[in-house]
Amino acid sequence: MSGLRYCASAGCLARGSGALMEALNTAISRGELGDQIQLRPVGCLGPCSQGPLLALDPDGDLYAGVDPQDAETLVAALARRLHQSSDQATPLEWAPARGQRLDLSEPFFQRQRRIVLEHCGLIDPTDLEQAIAVGAYGQLERVLQGWSPEQVVTELQRSGLRGRGGAGYPTGLKWATVARMPGARKVVVCNADEGDPGAFMDRAVLEGDPHRVLEGMAIAAYAVGADHGFIYIRAEYELAIERLRLAIEQAVDRGRLGAGLFGTGFGFTLELRVGAGAYVCGEETALIASIEGKRGTPRPRPPYPAERGVGGRPTLINNVETFANVAPILREGADWFAAIGSAGSSGTKVFSLTGHVRRGGLVEVPMGTSLATVVLEMGEGSPHGSAVKAVQTGGPSGGCVPADQLDTPLDYESLQALGTIMGSGGMVVLDQSTDMVALAAYFMAFCREESCGKCVPCRAGTVQLHGLLEKILAGQASHADLDQLETLGAMVMDTSLCGLGQSAPKPMLSTLRYFRGEYLARLEAP
Numbered sequence: 001m002s003g004l005r006y007c008a009s010a011g012c013l014a015r016g017s018g019a020l021m022e023a024l025n026t027a028i029s030r031g032e033l034g035d036q037i038q039l040r041p042v043g044c045l046g047p048c049s050q051g052p053l054l055a056l057d058p059d060g061d062l063y064a065g066v067d068p069q070d071a072e073t074l075v076a077a078l079a080r081r082l083h084q085s086s087d088q089a090t091p092l093e094w095a096p097a098r099g100q101r102l103d104l105s106e107p108f109f110q111r112q113r114r115i116v117l118e119h120c121g122l123i124d125p126t127d128l129e130q131a132i133a134v135g136a137y138g139q140l141e142r143v144l145q146g147w148s149p150e151q152v153v154t155e156l157q158r159s160g161l162r163g164r165g166g167a168g169y170p171t172g173l174k175w176a177t178v179a180r181m182p183g184a185r186k187v188v189v190c191n192a193d194e195g196d197p198g199a200f201m202d203r204a205v206l207e208g209d210p211h212r213v214l215e216g217m218a219i220a221a222y223a224v225g226a227d228h229g230f231i232y233i234r235a236e237y238e239l240a241i242e243r244l245r246l247a248i249e250q251a252v253d254r255g256r257l258g259a260g261l262f263g264t265g266f267g268f269t270l271e272l273r274v275g276a277g278a279y280v281c282g283e284e285t286a287l288i289a290s291i292e293g294k295r296g297t298p299r300p301r302p303p304y305p306a307e308r309g310v311g312g313r314p315t316l317i318n319n320v321e322t323f324a325n326v327a328p329i330l331r332e333g334a335d336w337f338a339a340i341g342s343a344g345s346s347g348t349k350v351f352s353l354t355g356h357v358r359r360g361g362l363v364e365v366p367m368g369t370s371l372a373t374v375v376l377e378m379g380e381g382s383p384h385g386s387a388v389k390a391v392q393t394g395g396p397s398g399g400c401v402p403a404d405q406l407d408t409p410l411d412y413e414s415l416q417a418l419g420t421i422m423g424s425g426g427m428v429v430l431d432q433s434t435d436m437v438a439l440a441a442y443f444m445a446f447c448r449e450e451s452c453g454k455c456v457p458c459r460a461g462t463v464q465l466h467g468l469l470e471k472i473l474a475g476q477a478s479h480a481d482l483d484q485l486e487t488l489g490a491m492v493m494d495t496s497l498c499g500l501g502q503s504a505p506k507p508m509l510s511t512l513r514y515f516r517g518e519y520l521a522r523l524e525a526p
Helices: 010-014 017-030 068-084 128-133 138-146 149-159 171-180 201-208 210-224 238-253 284-291 320-324 326-332 334-338 371-378 412-417 436-450 456-473 479-495 499-503 506-514 516-520
Strands: 002-007 037-042 053-057 061-064 186-192 226-234 269-275 315-319 348-355 361-366 388-393 399-402 426-431
Touching (some): 002 010, 002 017, 002 068, 010 201, 017 037, 017 068, 037 068, 128 210, 149 171, 171 315, 186 320, 201 238, 201 320, 210 238, 210 315, 210 326, 226 238, 226 284, 238 269, 315 320, 361 371, 371 426, 436 516, 456 499
Parallel strands (some): 186 226, 186 315, 226 269
Antiparallel strands (some): 002 053, 053 061, 388 399
16 A cells, blocks of 8 residues: 655645645545555654655655645556556656655755654654554553652653753753652643744644653653643644644543553543743743743742642643653663763754755754754755854744854753753754844844743843844944943843843843944944
8 A cells, every 4th residue: 555644734734735635635536546545644744844745655755845736646656556566666657746856865864863753754643543553652551560650760860861941951850859749649741832933843743743742741740649730832833732632532532641541540630721822931930820820920939840839739840842752761761862962961852943044844863963964964054045144042042153153062061151052942044144133132022022020120121121232223322332231131131030031131142242243333433
């Protein structure tokens, strides 16, 4: 049987994947051998900027930009091959009129190591049976029937997995802290409030392999002694919400969530909480307030969520990608995961590659891979003959890495040394046409609007910083204003209550550090 997998994630759907699916279904239903051609939706296939994407089985070929008008000729070519030969290794005599077959030997594909994304693009995310066929919930069953909670926590600690939400806190240590807390009822929370401009890693995982995340949460609950969990997701992610709701319903129906899992005394229930889109709710304490039905504002810590979180109970919070790593680590072993990546930053990281880049999309590479490898090799550099000027990482909480620093390895400490962060994985490529002062003003305006207003340094400081940047853009600022910009930026970072304010000046300060000449050129003559 021949198979066709079309990307049914948000990016490709926006580029016409739905129309392509309808055309293929129509062509298959008309053909004589239609019952031997299987068409199924799958998650992200990678090069999102070239969608809609279509994969052919068992050939392994991947086609980009396929037009619905190509559906009839493709299905006819498949039918001819099925009719003429039972050997599916026979080359398919077909080429799309408007799209192209991608070369899978190119760096974009060969440089990846897919652990979190291993099943995205292969299985139908709405079909639990397909997920189970590739191992979903297998590690949960194995753990419940033979591991103690302490063994699970120890394995996570040995793996070296660090939180993929941005801060890079050791996951095993966080789990161990919650596990030690007294209390009969603890809570596990998945932070899916992915709000960075240009970031869509968590979205793609939830749209393409939601059961991987649910399994990771259930294992975490067993390890720390929790019986209930929440997935907090932003309302803009409509497709991810739809697939999560279906996945939770399917898991409950098949005994993968709920009471007495796999014949044991352990039970885990799960709720979905849809946020209104406030960026500040990506911060743990603001997220907890929103889950509880309160206004999403942060609170001082301690107490930390591990001690007192949702409903005053000990709460474990990890993001989507962190939970998606749990099952592979337990399946392959902590030593296997720790051997991938670099010292202090083990495993892989998923990045969304966007901006002024020839080939954008979703990539998963070992930690320690250089920015140059991702941007210049995998992304093929900037289009239209322009050169890369900088790469912005970490969203509004990050900074800009100049082109002469692209050999920097992608790990937590190396990026921090350059004045930026890895963040959740957004990576925006900027070419020579980018005005770095205007970019700093854009991100400062974003942080100003997203500030919850609870603390004065962030509430007033972001307004003042944005005003100074606007003054510089207008050519009305002096050297004294530039000095004030730096001084005020440092104060906002040092005195704000939560991570939003503490990191809001980073894009501005990094552009000042590496592109100061663009600021000086706009100052008034002395």
